[in-house]
Amino acid sequence: MTLARRIIPCLDVDAGRVVKGVEFEGLRDMGDPAELAARYNREGADELVFLDISATHQGRETFLETIRRVAQHLNIPLTAGGGIRSMEQGRAVLRAGADKVTVNTAAIKRPDLISELAQQFGAQAVVLSIDVKRSGTSWEAYTRGGRDATGIDAEKWAREAVSRGAGEILLTSIDRDGTCTGFDCELTATIASAVSVPVIASGGASTFDDFFDVFEKGHADAALAASIFHQETHSIGALKDFLHRRHVPVRLSK
Amino acid sequence: MKISIIDYGAGNLPSVERALAKLGAETQLATEAAHISSAKAIVLPGVGHFSAFVNGLRERNLVEPLRKAFDEGVPILGICLGLQAMFETSEEAPGERGLGFLSGEVRALPSNVKSPHIGWNQLRQLQSGVLLEGVPVDAFFYFAHSFAAPAETAPTSAACDHGMAFAAVVERRNLFAVQFHPEKSGEAGAQVLRNFVEAVQ
Numbered sequence: 001m002t003l004a005r006r007i008i009p010c011l012d013v014d015a016g017r018v019v020k021g022v023e024f025e026g027l028r029d030m031g032d033p034a035e036l037a038a039r040y041n042r043e044g045a046d047e048l049v050f051l052d053i054s055a056t057h058q059g060r061e062t063f064l065e066t067i068r069r070v071a072q073h074l075n076i077p078l079t080a081g082g083g084i085r086s087m088e089q090g091r092a093v094l095r096a097g098a099d100k101v102t103v104n105t106a107a108i109k110r111p112d113l114i115s116e117l118a119q120q121f122g123a124q125a126v127v128l129s130i131d132v133k134r135s136g137t138s139w140e141a142y143t144r145g146g147r148d149a150t151g152i153d154a155e156k157w158a159r160e161a162v163s164r165g166a167g168e169i170l171l172t173s174i175d176r177d178g179t180c181t182g183f184d185c186e187l188t189a190t191i192a193s194a195v196s197v198p199v200i201a202s203g204g205a206s207t208f209d210d211f212f213d214v215f216e217k218g219h220a221d222a223a224l225a226a227s228i229f230h231q232e233t234h235s236i237g238a239l240k241d242f243l244h245r246r247h248v249p250v251r252l253s254k
Numbered sequence: 255m256k257i258s259i260i261d262y263g264a265g266n267l268p269s270v271e272r273a274l275a276k277l278g279a280e281t282q283l284a285t286e287a288a289h290i291s292s293a294k295a296i297v298l299p300g301v302g303h304f305s306a307f308v309n310g311l312r313e314r315n316l317v318e319p320l321r322k323a324f325d326e327g328v329p330i331l332g333i334c335l336g337l338q339a340m341f342e343t344s345e346e347a348p349g350e351r352g353l354g355f356l357s358g359e360v361r362a363l364p365s366n367v368k369s370p371h372i373g374w375n376q377l378r379q380l381q382s383g384v385l386l387e388g389v390p391v392d393a394f395f396y397f398a399h400s401f402a403a404p405a406e407t408a409p410t411s412a413a414c415d416h417g418m419a420f421a422a423v424v425e426r427r428n429l430f431a432v433q434f435h436p437e438k439s440g441e442a443g444a445q446v447l448r449n450f451v452e453a454v455q
Binding site: 002003004006046071072075076077097099119120121122123124125167168196197198221222251253 | 268269272273301302303365368369370371372373374375376394396398399400416435437438439440441443444
């Protein structure tokens with residue numbers, strides 16, 4: 001009897017569609033959010049993360065509508081975020097049917113946002129997302145989808161966020177994101193040992209072995225990926241069977 | 255008669271409502287005493303902070319109606335914080351009184367494990383009961399909490415281990431409670447809710 005390691009598909013949503021950024025090409029359409037969510041729910045995903053990557057007010061309204069539509073069909077937890085700056089925006093996402101809200105850039109600019117969300121909704125509903133680039137021997141937090149360096153040490157920031165009430169850390173390696181060279185296990189292990197809350201590793205997933213490594217060497221509590229699931233490179237069921245055979249505790253769907 | 259879902263002003267009620275509706279149960283949101291006295295069964299869902307929860311109940315004058323319904327034998331299902339609120343006190347809010355349907359105190363999870371306890375975990379069945387009927391023994395349920403009732407303080411029919419053995423499923427006469435979120439726990443969670451709905455028909 002052990003807490004299972006989680007496999008979490010991530011869906012970037014723009015104008016009501018799931019998209020994936022491709023270098024030099026812009027955004028590629030990956031499908032309908034509700035259809036993809038239903039498929040992942042069926043295949044045994046342990047949770048879903050929805051990120052709003054639209055920048056307009058119109059886009060935000062559409063995102064909330066998408067969350068409402070998707071939540072109808074889920075009987076697993078749903079995390080949503082992207083551009084959340086205030087408690088009211090967090091509340092709107094939770095009201096639309098998400099179980100947890102994730103914050104990133106706005107929390108770095110105003111760390112009180114984490115405390116406010118945690119006091120209102122509980123630590124279990126607040127996921128701090130940190131985008132990280134290696135900088136010499138340490139790791140630096142970036143904002144605005146990896147565009148802006150902050151000069152803030154990721155490990156220090158993770159500790160502070162947890163002391164303010166973040167209940168989970170969603171940790172993305174910018175260096176690995178989109179490279180298909182595997183998760184950054186060293187980064188994941190560093191943050192996982194620095195904080196008392198679960199860490200979700202993200203960025204770089206390609207093979208089944210990458211997932212095994214991030215659980216074994218990176219001590220991740222959960223692993224997140226997008227394109228390899230959207231493109232049906234791997235099914236979640238097959239990935240979990242593989243991990244189970246390698247003695248990683250996972251929830252197998254019957 | 256309907257199943258009343260207690261609305262204390264926070265919490266993710268739509269997912270509980272939806273999960274019960276899928277099982278064919280008729281539900282209503284209970285925001286005042288009349289919604290409780292007319293109910294054939296009550297669901298007490300909760301997320302967030304212990305004191306926000308009991309204060310929310312108190313501000314809406316729902317504590318006494320709940321106590322009366324409980325004393326009269328109306329089936330009540332507590333979910334997550336709803337389970338914790340059934341105890342007398344919680345370490346999360348020293349000095350605050352819970353509903354006191356169960357004696358004892360809710361404790362913080364020990365510091366040698368990750369907290370919140372977030373994710374899918376399995377149960378250890380200690381005695382047979384209604385809620386876990388037909389649920390595979392190795393089924394996983396979704397948990398998201400930092401506090402829990404020590405298994406030995408409650409009429410625990412199934413425990414879960416995360417730094418300590420805590421009450422995951424509690425059953426005594428008309429009192430039912432689960433620390434996990436059945437509405438977020440896939441098929442296994444749906445079976446738990448189905449067992450409750452069938453038990454109160």
